[in-house]
Amino acid sequence: xxxxxxxxxxxxxxxxxxxxxxxxxxxxxxxxxxxxxxxxxxxxxxxxxxxxxxxxxxxxxxxxxxxxxxxxxxxxxxxxxxxxxxxxxxxxxxxxxxxxxxxxxxxxxx
Amino acid sequence: xxxxxxxxxxxxxxxxxxxxxxxxxxxxxxxxxxxxxxxxxxxxxxxxxxxxxxxxxxxxxxxxxxxxxxxxxxxxxxxxxxxxxxxxxxxxxxxxxxxxxxxxxxxxxxxxxx
Numbered sequence: 001x002x003x004x005x006x007x008x009x010x011x012x013x014x015x016x017x018x019x020x021x022x023x024x025x026x027x028x029x030x031x032x033x034x035x036x037x038x039x040x041x042x043x044x045x046x047x048x049x050x051x052x053x054x055x056x057x058x059x060x061x062x063x064x065x066x067x068x069x070x071x072x073x074x075x076x077x078x079x080x081x082x083x084x085x086x087x088x089x090x091x092x093x094x095x096x097x098x099x100x101x102x103x104x105x106x107x108x109x110x
Numbered sequence: 111x112x113x114x115x116x117x118x119x120x121x122x123x124x125x126x127x128x129x130x131x132x133x134x135x136x137x138x139x140x141x142x143x144x145x146x147x148x149x150x151x152x153x154x155x156x157x158x159x160x161x162x163x164x165x166x167x168x169x170x171x172x173x174x175x176x177x178x179x180x181x182x183x184x185x186x187x188x189x190x191x192x193x194x195x196x197x198x199x200x201x202x203x204x205x206x207x208x209x210x211x212x213x214x215x216x217x218x219x220x221x222x223x224x
Contacts, residue, residue: 032211041217042218043201046212046214049212096165097166098155100154
């Protein structure tokens with residue numbers, strides 16, 4: 001069974017204080033690794049898809065990277081509006097469903 | 111382009127009652143998924159439709175859950191009879207058939223069974 005572990009569970013940052021979130025995964029052949037952002041009371045909002053080790057994707061203050069065992073979501077100079085729960089999910093080759101981690105809740109203080 | 115919509119946004123029912131959740135996917139998306147998050151746990155897959163056919167229902171917890179997708183458009187998920195452990199947030203997602211990549215999620219239905 002696919003396993004996704006995210007750390008830390010919660011992260012409190014000062015505005016401008018860069019940090020990284022970790023997503024470790026075990027999957028029988030990776031088709032894709034997905035990062036989503038979820039705000040309270042809303043559904044997951046798509047951020048990135050990564051397909052192979054060494055791949056990197058960027059969007060504003062967020063940068064996602066992928067190795068064969070883990071992915072990192074780097075938040076550079078975060079702002080309060082970056083406060084959210086960040087979810088990591090994997091999709092195995094030959095499969096359609098996503099297997100999610102429990103998420104990392106990021107709080108950015110002004 | 112309208113996103114995935116779900117109805118109702120919240121539902122509070124008593125144990126033993128029936129509840130039906132509805133999901134309208136993004137127009138043109140043949141793939142439709144149901145997921146669930148119960149308290150304190152991660153989001154878990156329930157089932158997957160391709161058009162009107164069930165492709166994978168391996169995540170359905172038991173036969174009290176029935177999902178349908180009429181005409182390959184909207185989908186319903188019925189829970190009958192509801193139990194306390196069915197409480198949680200039910201998410202629907204959709205994706206294009208030829209590009210099985212990004213799944214776009216709806217806002218979810220928050221179900222509370224008392």
